[in-house]
Amino acid sequence: METEIIPNKIKINKKELILSEAATLFKEKGFGGTSMRDLGEKVGMEAASMYNHIKSKNEILELICFKIANQYISQLQEIENTNQSFQEKLNAIIGLHVQLIIEDAASVSVANNDWKYLSEEKKNQYKQIRKSYEKSFANIIEQGMKSGEFKKMNVSVALFTMLSSLRWIELWYKPSREITPQELEEDLKTLLMNGLNN
């Protein structure tokens, strides 16, 4: 392991550097719009040299997408296994999304937008993971409707409205915005749980 610690900054190895720069570029220009030569330039390496660290351009995409997918899955499971009310669970999910986006906006963006460029096999795997995430999420909503905590409506409409309300953050949030992550999270919870109407 060549990882070493430098004051206030974790120095990452070449492979991690490639993945990190790739996420930034894919977010900006899309997977198809980013060439290995573009990426090499950012990494400070000829395109050919990167093949000593990764197997293919597609492997980069896979590593990014599945890293994010696994984070969402594992954290959702933790939320599911608590004894909170359904309302509290939904609030926790909103917090989870805000947190993951703020931690690594570029990778989340790639997972959300460029997964369709995965190989057929990996794409199917990815879709299955996503589906299972949506199913768990939908279950919480549905149970909350049955318990009377939530309004009764089409569960898919509620699910996808919440999911996409959480996705735009990745496109919009920058540390320079005049809003803290805490305020962002607060407003989102208010809006989704109680609506805009006064």
Place this chain on the structure above:
Amino acid sequence: METEIIPNKIKINKKELILSEAATLFKEKGFGGTSMRDLGEKVGMEAASMYNHIKSKNEILELICFKIANQYISQLQEIENTNQSFQEKLNAIIGLHVQLIIEDAASVSVANNDWKYLSEEKKNQYKQIRKSYEKSFANIIEQGMKSGEFKKMNVSVALFTMLSSLRWIELWYKPSREITPQELEEDLKTLLMNGLNN
């Protein structure tokens, strides 16, 4: 004009056919993932032959993106110029998005996702149009907050939450879904204006 009417089906000319098939393919595989040869196959024509109808692959993208952008802009202006309450105006905007997506989901998807592949000049034009749309939308939200109709919160958070809540429909809605456009619109209005909580 070689357009002619066939019972229950409007026969469109070659250029419109190319644009329509392109929107479907771009939505499915992305602009970068779709080759002119792919498109030619769907249209029933060699790739080279399409250049008798369009100037370039990029022109196809421009025509799709600006057609949609102009529809949103002009219809938003109509809503702005009415004497409704701000709440009613927001409801009308929700209805506008549902309607445009149901009319032409593929083109809306392309305008939302592939605009970044526009030429530098056209991309700037597009971003400006989008910005002006967002500004008008934000004004309605802000005025409603001032009038006391809406809860006071960060206007951008409210704006982008609403906008992205309306975007997922394009990815999800199919006529085969067990929900009518009317029910979809109704649930969206309830959720965004009054929240999920009971």
Place this chain on the structure above:
DNA sequence: GTCTATACGTCGATAGAC
């Protein structure tokens, strides 16, 4: 492990016959 050179495919687009 990084480089240069390059193989080899596919891309958008054009030329010119019909």
Place this chain on the structure above:
DNA sequence: GTCTATCGACGTATAGAC
């Protein structure tokens, strides 16, 4: 207006020197 043939650019990836 459609075709076949093809150009030149650029894509990913590999080979082999250092």
